[in-house]
Amino acid sequence: MKKELIRLLCRKSFKYTETPSFKLVSGRMSRFYVNCKPTTLCARGMFLTGHLIFEAMRDSGATAVGGLTFGADPIAMATAFASELKGQPVNAFSIRKTQKDHGIVKWVEGDVAPGEKVVVIDDVATTGGSTIKAIERARAEGLTVVRAIILVDRQEGGMENIRKHVTDATAIITRDELVDCWKNEPGVA
Known part of the structure; x- marks a missing residue:
């Protein structure tokens, strides 16, 4: 599944150039561009992502999975769906970028309650912010955040920064794996 997801990410979500051509949120230029949404929102990508994230969190004791909207949302939903198929259901949740100012004011939406063990996910980590x-x-x-799982680690310090907040943090795919696929597998670039 992982190799298939890497190929799919290379076809739909990853760009690479020899010279820095892509402007990042930080303003600096990069040789790599990763936008996971075209992959995580397509049927096959959702299937692969959900199963891989579920496998990476299965032994965590968590009852829910989610992260900051919008990057984490399709991944959380796919993971919850895959978990039900595997007979070990975990719920999905979403964390708002801005706090709701009406009704019940809260950051988190979903079927989760204080005290629950959760896994926080994200589609891409650059700095980990x-x-x-x-x-x-x-x-x-x-x-209670027991683990953090990133779909794609850009290998620019993000995982190390995340581990300062959750020691149990891992990535499913690295930038190096995407570059290797991009350069060596016909038809993905």
Whole structure:
């Protein structure tokens, strides 16, 4: 499944150039561009992602999975669906970027309650900032974050930063794996 997802990401979500051509949120230029949404929102990508994330969290004791909207949302939903298919259901949740200012004011939406063990996920980690924000907001709502799982680690310090907040943090796919596929597998670039 992982190799198939790497190929799918290379076809739909990854760009690579020899010279820095892609502007990042930070403003700096990069040789790599990763936008997982075309992959995580397609049927096959959703299937592969959900199963791989579920396998990576299966032994965590978590009852729910989610992260900062919008990057984590399709991954959380796919993981919850895959978990039900495997007979070990975990719920999905979403963490808002801005706090709701009406009704019940909260950061987290979903079927989760304070004290529950959860896994925080994200589609891509560069510096880890959005994942760390999700971890902090989940904890502010009383959730116990037991693991962080990133779909694609850009290998630019993000995982190390995330581990300062959750020691049990892992990535499913690395930038190096995407570059290797991009350069060596016919038909993906």
